[in-house]
Amino acid sequence: MRSRALGTLVALCGAGLIALLVYGVSALSPSRTLDQALASGQRPLAPDARVELPVLGGGGLQALSAHRGEVVVLNFWASWCPPCEEEAPLLERAQPSLARNRATVLGITYKDTTTDSQAFTRRYRLSYPILRDSTGAFAHAYGTDKLPETFLIDRSGRVVAISRGEVGSAFVDRAIALARGT
Amino acid sequence: MTTALARALLLCATGLALALTPGAAAASARASLPAIEREVMCVTCKIPLEVAQSPQADRERAFISTLIAAGDDEAQIKRALVAQYGPSALALPSTHGFDLAAYLVPLAALLAVLTLLAVLLPRWRRAGAPRARAGPAEVQAAAPLSPEDAARVAADLSRFD
Numbered sequence: 005m006r007s008r009a010l011g012t013l014v015a016l017c018g019a020g021l022i023a024l025l026v027y028g029v030s031a032l033s034p035s036r037t038l039d040q041a042l043a044s045g046q047r048p049l050a051p052d053a054r055v056e057l058p059v060l061g062g063g064g065l066q067a068l069s070a071h072r073g074e075v076v077v078l079n080f081w082a083s084w085c086p087p088c089e090e091e092a093p094l095l096e097r098a099q100p101s102l103a104r105n106r107a108t109v110l111g112i113t114y115k116d117t118t119t120d121s122q123a124f125t126r127r128y129r130l131s132y133p134i135l136r137d138s139t140g141a142f143a144h145a146y147g148t149d150k151l152p153e154t155f156l157i158d159r160s161g162r163v164v165a166i167s168r169g170e171v172g173s174a175f176v177d178r179a180i181a182l183a184r185g186t
Numbered sequence: 187m188t189t190a191l192a193r194a195l196l197l198c199a200t201g202l203a204l205a206l207t208p209g210a211a212a213a214s215a216r217a218s219l220p221a222i223e224r225e226v227m228c229v230t231c232k233i234p235l236e237v238a239q240s241p242q243a244d245r246e247r248a249f250i251s252t253l254i255a256a257g258d259d260e261a262q263i264k265r266a267l268v269a270q271y272g273p274s275a276l277a278l279p280s281t282h283g284f285d286l287a288a289y290l291v292p293l294a295a296l297l298a299v300l301t302l303l304a305v306l307l308p309r310w311r312r313a314g315a316p317r318a319r320a321g322p323a324e325v326q327a328a329a330p331l332s333p334e335d336a337a338r339v340a341a342d343l344s345r346f347d
Binding site: 010014022027028084100115116117118120137138139140154 | 230242245249276305
């Protein structure tokens, strides 16, 4: 009787440890919920849209929801990421066309110091708004763990395209077409 | 005797005064790059900064050096690193959320092992006691040699005589 209770206790402890391990692996690994929803033809709402992040270089806080009604090219980047250097000029060239059509690039710096991010924006003369994800929680909500990653969000705040990696001109053209409604 | 006591007291007072001066306190809490490198991560390579060799690791080292030069202590530097790079900049898990498991699970495992030992050791001791009391004679009686084996053993032993 007593040895059976002991066996049950050991089994419960083992099961608890395995459950903790599974939870840890699933909680810490990047989520692919958005990608799966897009692949099945849905347009998921952009996560954490109301979370306020500091504006790079001061100027208070801003949330993605402040751009509701605009098409948003949400671009995660960092100054230490070479592909980000490749795509930054492309995004900056697209920004005037986007801005004319109620759209914008919204940069999110991630795992980067303020000074390095600011030096990057000066080097590439970036004119679009940039926020700092200092905890990495916002990036985690988008399943972002590698840079750069870019999400195209429509005027109703829904994700319509994802680029996990450097964006090309096709992605930017799609954003401009979405903004123009063509 | 009295002079020696007075000298000892004076020495203690001087030592105490030196220890309590802000300069001495600052000097003892002064951060060093190698010490901090051991406790923080290279955020892009995801390995401890002290072994990381990458442009980003060098940037982090430069950032830490700037803060050390500005007179920040270790805790302030770690807070600044977290503010810039996020909690993943720290090598040790935080003390809240899921990270707490890193501290609690080993403790729970140790408690479980101790509990198991507390339950099983007396039982093993009780089970072992009758066997110990029985002694080797009983073991021998329980497994007598067959005549063939006894003859072989006798033959082997005679070769050593």
